[in-house]
Each structure stands twice: as structure tokens, then as C-alpha cells.
Amino acid sequence: MGNDHSSMVMSKATFLLVCNFSNNCYHRLLYISIKALFHGKFILEELHKNVKKKNILLSKDDFNTRCEVIHIAVVSGGFQSRLQLLTLLKSVLFYRSTPLHFHIVTDSDLSEKILRTLFSTWNLPSVSLSIYRLDEALEDINWIPNGHYSGLFGLSKLILPKILSTSVTKVVVLDVDILFVSDIFELWNFLSKFNDSQVLGMTENQSDWYLGNLFLDYKPWPALGRGYNSGVILMNLLKLRAINWTELYKAVTKELLNTYNRTNLADQDIFNAVIQRLPALVYRLPCVYNLQLNDNARRELCSYDQADMKIIHWNNYRKPLLENPNESHYRSLYQQFVDLDGNFLRHINKNCKLETAKPSVENISNNYDSFTNLCLPFKTASNLMHRMHLYFGNVVQFDLKLNDVTLLTQLSFDRLVSLNRLLIQWTGPIIAVLYLTDAEAFQLATFMENDFLNIRNNVIIHVVYKEGNLYPVNKLRNIALQSSITPFVFMNDIDFVPATGLYEHLLQILPQQGDAIASKKAYIVPAFEVYSYHVIIPESKTDLLKSLDSGEIHIFRSKEWVKGHLATDYDRWRNALEPYKIAWSTDFEPYFVVRRDVPLYDERFVGFGWNKVAHVMNLDFLNYEFIVLPFAYIVHLPHSPSLELLQYRQNSDYRRCLKLIMGQFIKELTKTQFKPGKQFQPIATNLIIMHHKCITLTTVLSQNTLRIKRKRSKLVECTWNLPRISMPLSKVWNYAESATTSLLVTSWESCSCFGFGPAQFVFVTHETDVLREVYTFLHDFPGGISASGTSSIDTKFSDMTCKSAAVNLNDNFPSLQPTVYSTSHSAMMTTGKFFGSAGPRSTSGTLSVAF
Template sequence: ILTWNWFPSLSFQSEVSWIPNKHYSGIYGLMKLTLTKALPSDLSKVIVLDTDITFATDIAELWGIFRKFTDKQVIGLVENQSDWYLGNLWKNHKPWPALGRGFNTGVILLYLERLRRIGWEQMWRLTAERELMSMLSTSLADQDIFNAFIKQNPVLVHQLPCFWNVQLSDHTRSEQCYTEVSDLKVIHWNSPKKLRVKNKHVEFFRNLYLTFLEYDGNLLRRELFGCPSQASPETLQAALEELDEDDQCYDFRRERLTVHRVHLYFLQYEYTPTEDDTDVTLVAQLSMDRLQMLEAICKHWEGPISLALYMSDAEAQQFLRYAQASEVLKNRKNVGYHIVYKEGQFYPVNLVRNVALKNANTPYVFLTDVDFLPMYGLYDYLRKTVVQLDMAHTKKALVVPAFETLRYRLSFPKSKAELLSMLDMGTLYTFRYHVWPKGHAPTNYAKWRTATTPYKVEWEPDFEPYVVVRRDCPEYDQRFVGFGWNKVSHIMELDAQEYDLMVLPNAFMIHMPHAPSFDISKFRSSSSYRNCLNTLKDEFHQDLSRKYGSAALKYLTAQRNI
């Protein structure tokens, strides 16, 4: 069973911040020196790994090497596979002192108990102070100090076989290791260029790495390693036993109990809060088949974005390559990408929405779908509007009117006047007017045409507008999976909590055409799917009545009148 402990590096940075360091990893490249102090005092041994390594074996084998240490050995390392410490890479190259080729610190066995006993903290510090008098700074961070220490104390090191740290950078001679050894244990991409290093066998190692990344993580977690669910096994089992397997909606109810793996901030994310507390995050969810919308959304919305992506492990790697190849996406750092890994037979749309919602970092959120393009300038317009309507002190949901086009190539309107002209010409339509008019009819498009100030509308059955609300709004109800009623239930709860629905007179968004999703096809073709959705609706109404009392009776009445 894996358990995780986090140790805040800020507490220990002062231990190494005095060391001048030219390594690209900065101060973090020196933090391994502090582990005897940072880790619990009752921890006697530890394996220390760089994050750019690929394991091709069970780590238990590496742990077993501690048993081979002599009484005096305290550190286990693999010999360096480049000529760096030999000082012959270029003219006047002067590396730190090392024993022969030196050792690489990407994989280290640290015998903490013995290191503390010999006074490791004082010893490495004295070594660093002495060498810095002539070297002035470190080039390879902790590795330089470890090697200088070992040069003075060679009896303390246990040399590991080369296959425990096969180093792949432009200047290594790792080939000698993998031509002599058939069973490589650890591949180390120890270069700032990582997978782009020049090595005639690099394709083999890159494919090994990508194969591992594209494994089904659920298979690795359950079948191979037997990792427990994040939920308590007893709680989960009790909840499962309460379900009736003969219930025709069993699969829907079972889905609600599924615990999904989630990888927050899959790509680099940078966000600086605005000083005026008016910032708005665009919040949406998507799957692989909607990936092509991301670049267009980024061009239409310059503010922060929180996206939850429902994907398999292999799809997540495809997305990574897609994002890295896109000039638009790789230049946008204020987009938080959160992967929810696929599991089960339904798309858990509201669970995925909640992941995006809960990881928005602004006071306000624009709850939308990824197949809509917001009008140009909507971000700035919304920031001004939240102030004008005193959103900080009132419960309002700002409705952004939704339109659609059936054309894959659209000259996007640059103003409300241009949009109204396209509406009159039949280039645009009010959203879903021909298949689901109830979803957006309460927006009152006729009034919107001439409105110049925000106007309030009343909730009506099946209303599902796209809204801007405070971040502390209710979450989406996760019983609704796949297609149908997932947004309707959320708007109903906003209304039950007495949010005022205010339509914005100078805002709009346009739905872009795409092939129907797999879930809408299931909804249309399966009567049992539709029957179960109706059952879930009834149960949601009953729960709403219990939660909000007599104020929620109107929803039950409205449902019966449909």
C-alpha cells in the first residue's frame, strides 16, 4: 500500500541557498543534501530518485541492495557515464573533484541512520565550503558536492551496477552499459533536453517510456499492484451492497460510486490574481473528440481557463503531444488542464465539470461548454459587469445568451449588431430552437434584441443557460452521467438557492457544429437509458424538496405538469 508524505522545501532552503549554483534546476538541485534533516528521524534508509527516470523493474530489487552494504558504507550510487568529471570535454574544463569518473546522483541509496551518526550535515557543508574557495560555484548542483565528499571518503560509497542508472544525455557513454547488460533497470533522461537527447539508440528508450505512459493506469493500480481505492474499501463496499443489482438503473447508480484517478494541472500553469477581485475563469470539460476547440477558445478568451479532460492514459499522452505542438496552447500558461481518467461505461459529465469548477482560482466562474466560442471581449465585459451588478454581495447568475451556427466556417460576429444581422439572414439561430426550445427559451431572445441593461428572467422547467456565478456556487449533481439533464439540475439548484437569473444585454456565445457524442446517440437509441434518466430526475426532485423544503415544491409540480 502506497502512502504519501509531503515536506515543504521552504523550511530547508536556507540550508543550501548560500551555495552558488549554475545548474538549470536552481536551488532544488541542492535539496537532496538536506534529506537527513528533512526526513523523519526514525527513518533509517531511503531511495532518492530524480523525476526524469523510467523504472523497468520492481523497485524492491533496488531496495534489496542495502543488504550488500558493508558496515561503513552509507551511500549507494552508479558511476557517472559521461566524461564530465574527467575534465576532458573541452579546453580548460575544470570540474569539481571526483573519484575517477565520479558518480551520478539521479538514483541514490541513502543509509540515513549511518549518515546522521557520522555527522553528514557538517561533513558535506565543510566539503562545500572548502571547494567553493577555488571553484566559486557548482555546475551540477548536489552531484558536485556528493562527489567531492566521496573523493575525500571513498570507503563510504557502495557502487551500484550501471543498469540501475542508465544515463541518456548527449555526452554519456551509457552504450557500454546496455550492450553488456540485457536487463536494464532504470533509464535516466539526465539532460535539460530530456527525450530530445542525441543518442543512436534513443528511439528504443523513448518507446519504452511512452509505452509505460500509455498503459491503462487502472490496470496498473488494481490488477498489478492491488492499490486500494481512494475511498474507504469498507464504505465503498457498504454503498455497493445497498444497490439492487436487479434495478434497471443499477449501472447508473453504480457509476456514481466510481472513484476516478485525477491528475490536476497536467501541464504548467501560471496565474497572477488581479488586484480588484473581479477576475473570471472560463470553466469547461471535454473529451478527446472536442480537442480541436481549445485553440479557438484561447483566441476568444484571454482570461484564465479551467478545463477538465476525460481521457484514457493513452489519450492523455496524445493530448500532451497536441498541446506541445500548438503555438497557441504552449504560449498560454493561464489554462489549468486537469485529467480525469476514464473508468466505467458512462461519461461522468458532472463529476468532470466539478473538477474544473473546484480548481478555478478566481472569485467568479463562467460555466460553459467547450463547443461554444465566447464573443470577442467577453472576458473584459464580464469583469466590468460583476462590479456593476454587485456580484460580490448578491446572489446572481449572469446569463450569457447562446446561439448556434450550422456552418463549420463562420465569420464570427464582432458585435451584437452584426450578430442580429446574421440572425435575420439565417446564418445564426438561437441555440437549439429547433430541437430543444425549452432549454433556452426563458432567456427571452426577443427582449434581448433591444435590451441595453441586464434584465431578470424567471426559472422555467428544463432551463439550462450558461451562466457566470461566484466560485462558491453549488456543485453539479453527480448522479447525472452521460447525456441529459446534467446542466438543468444545476440551474434548478441555483434557483432553489434564490440566485437571480440576469440576462446580459451585450454578451453572447456561439455553438460550433460537430458530430453527435456517443452518449447522445445512446440516449436517442435506448428506451431504458431514457427511462433511467426520468427515474433519476424524480429522485433529484425529491432530494431537492428534502433539502430546500416548501420552496422546492414548484419543481415537483412543474415536473408533473410536463
């Protein structure tokens, strides 16, 4: 490391000395030093000094005082205010050594929901929250004319002694445009220095505003000298209530309004007017606890070194991040906290016995018995508690139609351009959930403020803050789904562009009321794709078919993943004039319109793979109808592959873990849907699994014909009756195919070529790993499998086994610990009892696994 950075880097030993051997402090300083190296602007020495001060080991005498809960009151209303509040919170949390209780005053149910969700998902240790509504005491301030841009919010600090709980006796009151660079305990400690008459702690105003010499034609409200700034206030609420603060400020304000038509600086004018009459009420705080950065500030009034500053206050309309040469140092400091990963602040300071934060990873059930260590990242990612900032932006109410439909989508920051394209193409309501870092969220806010995004009144943006390395795709979908308020939702991915006028078309065809709107129907929107950025999206179905025939447009994933959209039946769609029903098929993952009360997505599916397949499978299991819309379509536009897709393609362990998750999903699906007392026809089952060394070729000739070629044997065809069996147990075996990507056949009638009896199941695979997974799947199937000793096996089937395929089952399948024995063909086998959940326990059959 070069000499330029030598002053910014300290050894671990030095860090631990500064921090009194606190690992928390060490890791925090290490994080700062790394950020400093990359950004070059973050002055480590300043933070170092502050952290060093606040990490003194506490004696028993001052422990209780030092570790009391600090109460902080903030007024926040509107999107920009919430963004500033986030940065304020980060700075307070970064330096704090004590428990904190935030009291936030806001103006609506929506704002309250946003703030409660933010705090609950942030999951900070020893941090509590109370929220108050501005309208609780609106009559105490709404009569005051206010010329300040903050409106009623700018007057609301006056009513804090009234609306805060009487159990709160002291509070730190802060504007949202504040940045802490010190432990808030230092500020809080000044409350103990108040004399009997002092009820407010404030710093002197650092401009000439109240001296009356800034402008020619203005007359400031009365103040004591330069007056006091209300951006940072210490309030002794017990004393304020005792002197009847509410009546005091009202009397002074009413009297002065006879002279002044309105306030210019909101509550600051009124605080100063009261102090001017009763100077004994105020305790003067050092200027470093409210360094004011505005165009009229007199720097010489607080000329301490930058490293000595405790609180920075941007009390100007331009706010922190707009250019001003005199503020570049503090602006860089502010940007560091804007970019700081909020998850980093889930720490516990050792000075106080703070409560431990709930794990940000919820309890993980033992759903992945195999490959436990291998799949740990998936288990962790699917259970993370992600921070959420709902309704990111200014939300405006919009009119809803009886059959209105909201397009739901989710994306990462690199797909932001796709969102802008979607906003142009779809005119209806949109809910987009973005998965972002803290720095990306700030960039998004900047884009929105500068109209880079065509955000309309009917567009809702939610931000989920990034944590971990796997994209929580189904969690993002669920957040969008749960916040929708229209009767219908269109489940779409960000890289698909809807056909022109699709929203208006859906409004014409979707039912408006009655039984139809309550039925379980998923309206399929066929998906297509283009390979070139220059292809124009067809305006109509006629144009699309021409482009399809010319090769400019293709059926989505027709080359890579046919099964995903095969059930849509594109040949039928070409000529369809009316909606038509289709049956679910293996690995079906369409895009569709459905009622918003549709079941949620399974959040165990993270990254790429099976996330939509599992959801559609669940809908089919719940007897949803799939109806293809003949004049609706979406077109997938080309883009660079995501990191998740690359991992799926290149990492076999990644794919294996997803298969395990899929298998677990199927098992739970059967448990959930087979309700006690539900009547199903009993099915006695024999399942036979055949290894690839015995089977060299399998081909499905038609719906009910399987062609099998055996070693040293002629080609045979096995034919059976295979209607669409409605009994759920049969569906289980059909679904197992999607978990294993191998062929699974249910035979309802006799399969004569093997001599099997009715209702037997045949599984054919040529993948050894798949065989292991199927075996595990069966072992954990509802009802279970128990060892049953020796058993005979059908002679005709035994002829198919291979002597060279003998396997030690104890090594391959240790979870079952089967009885292993040899047949005359030297094949190793095991048998067990299989109990299906669709019928009583007496409907057992024999499970045979042969190699």
C-alpha cells in the same frame, strides 16, 4: 495469430506457472502481451524475465524482510518534472512487490496540492506519501553556486538526511528521469550488504566527465576515478546522521569553492568530492541499476544485454523521448509506461499482505430502485474516484479584479481545437478540465510545450484521467468550479464561442462589492448556433440580429429542444436595452454568469442528458434570480456528435436511466429544501393520474387552460386560476414535468369541468412508462404513501375510466403492493395516503391512481 508474434504470446497455463499461479501476475502479463501486439516495440521477454524473478513464493524466513516498507525519496518541482515523476511512479508500481512510502521534496503550496491530489485520487494500495518543502532547509544549500539547469532542486538531495523524518532510517533516492524495469526490492536489498562504514550506494559514472578529457577548457570537481552518478542513491540515513553528514558536505564544499566558482553537475559534484576524500563511505552498485543514456556515455562500461538492465537513466537535458538512434529501444520502453493506464496499477501483489486499496467506486446508495441492473453503469460511473492531475502546465500568478469572472469549461481530447478557439476569443481567466487517457495527457503536454495551444498566464488546465465509458460531465464542472478564485464564474460548454469583447463587457456590468455581489443572481447569456463552419461570428448584437433574420444564425436548439432556452424570451431580448428578469420554466438549461459559491452540480448525471437542467432547477428552488443580459451572447459552432449524444438518441435504456436519476434528484431536492420548522401554508392535495386510453388529446391553450378530449365524449375545456405559487410543495409538481416530459398541471382554484375541489393536482400522460415512473416517484416522495384500503372515487372522474384498461397493479407496481378492487366500471384502482412535507402530517389527502 502469425508466427511473428508466437514468441510474445503465452498460454494462460504458462503464465500461471511463471507467476506461481498468481492471477495478478497473469493479468499483468496478459496486458503487456496485448500492448506488445499493437505497438510491436515492447519487448515482453525482458519484462517477463523480471516479473519471473520477483514472483518467487516467499518462505516464512524472508517474508518479513521482503515485505518491509520501501522508502523512496524524489525531488520534483515544476510541470515537466511532475510529468517525468508520473512515468517513474508507473514503472516502480508496475514491478513492485512490497509496500512503498514516497517522500517527495517540492517547492510550493501549489505543488504540494497537486501531488497530494494525484496520490489520493490514484488510490493505490499500500502506498503512502510524505511531502517536504525545499525551504525547510534552504539555508543549507542556497549559498552554493550551481551552474546546472536544475538550480536549487539539483542540490536538494544533500539535505535529505536532515529533512526526512528520523523514523526513516534507509531510503532509495531517485532522479525523476529514471525508468524501472525491475522490482525496486532488488535495489533496496543492496542496503543490507553495506559494511559498517558504507553509507551511500551508487553506480559508477559511465562517461569521462570526471576524468577531465571531454572538453579542452573545463576542470571537473575532484572524484574517485570516473566518479559516481547521483541519479540513483541508496542512503543509510541512520549512519549519515551519525557522521554529521550536513556538516561534512558543507566543509568539503566550502573548501572547494575557493578553487571552483560553482558546481557544474549540482549535488553530484559534491557527493563525489566527499567520496574522493572518504572512499570508504560508498558501496558500488552494479551498472545495470543506473544505465546512463547521454551523448557522452561509454556503452562498453555497461555492456550487458538489454534484458539484464534494471534501471534506465536519461541523464541529459534532452530527456527520454527525443530522438537518438542508440536509445530507440529504451525510448519505446519509456513510451509504453507513458501511455500505460494508471488505473491498471491499482493491484495487490499476493507475495505480501498489502493493505487493500479503498474501492475506486465509492459506496453506492440505493438510489435507483427500479431497473437496478439496467442502470448499473450509471451508478458505477457517478461514483468513480478519478485520478486527477491539477494545474497541468506551468502556472503563473495573475492579477485579479474586484468583479473578475473566469470562464469554466470541460472537454475531451477530440475537442482540443475548440479550446484553442476559445482561448483566442475570451481574453479573461479560463479554467478548462480535460478528460483524457494517459496517452492523450502526454500529447497535450507536447502541444503545450510546442505552443500549439495559446496558453496564457491566466489559463488553468486540469486533467482528469479517463476511467469507464460514461463522460463525468458534472464532476468536471465541479472541479473547475472548486478551483476558481475569481468572484464570478461563467459556466460555458466548450463548443460555444463568446461574443467578441464579452469578458470586458461583463467586467463593466457585474457588481463589484456590497450586497449586490452577495445576492443570488444568475446572469443569463443567450445562446445561438450556426450550422456551417464558414459563418463568421457576429461582432455585435446588431450584426447578430441581422444574421438571425437572414437565417445564418439560429436560436440554440430552436428546432430540437425548444424548452431548454424558452424562458430566455428571445423576442424580448431583441429589443432589450437593460437586463430583465425571467422566471424559471421546465427544462431550462441556460448558460450563465454567477458567483463562484453557487451550489455544485449533481455528479450522478454522467453522459448526456439533464445535467444542466437539474442544476438550474436547484438554483430556482434556492430562489436564485435569473437575469438576462441584453448585449451578451454566445454562439454554438457545429461539430460531430459525441458518443454520449448518440447513445442518448439511440438507446431507450440510456434515456430511461437518466429519467430515474432525475426523479431521484427531484425527491432529494424537496427533502433538502424543506427544512424542519420552516413555515409553509398547509396544502391538502388530491392527485389524479389518467392513462392515455382514457385521454386522447391534451392541449395547453394558455397559462390557465387545459383542453382535454375524452373517448366517446365531447371536447371540454378546463379553466382554473394558476398564479405563480411560491409554496415549495406546488413547485414539486411543476418540477416533476421535467422528469417525465409529460404535462403536469397544478390547480389552485376549482376545476369545474371535472368537479374537483380546490388545491387538487391533475397529471395527464400518454406514456405507459412515464406513468410507472410517476407512480414510483410518488411512492418514494418525502412523507411516503401508505395503503389505506378501499375508497370511493369521484363519479365524474369514474365516467372517464375505460373498461378495457384494467391492469393488474401488483404486476405493474409491485413496490407498493396496493389494495386492488373493482368499481362498477371494472377499472382496477388503488388508493393511498399522501403526506406533503410542506406542512404538518395532518395535511394529508387522497392519492388515487386510475386506469
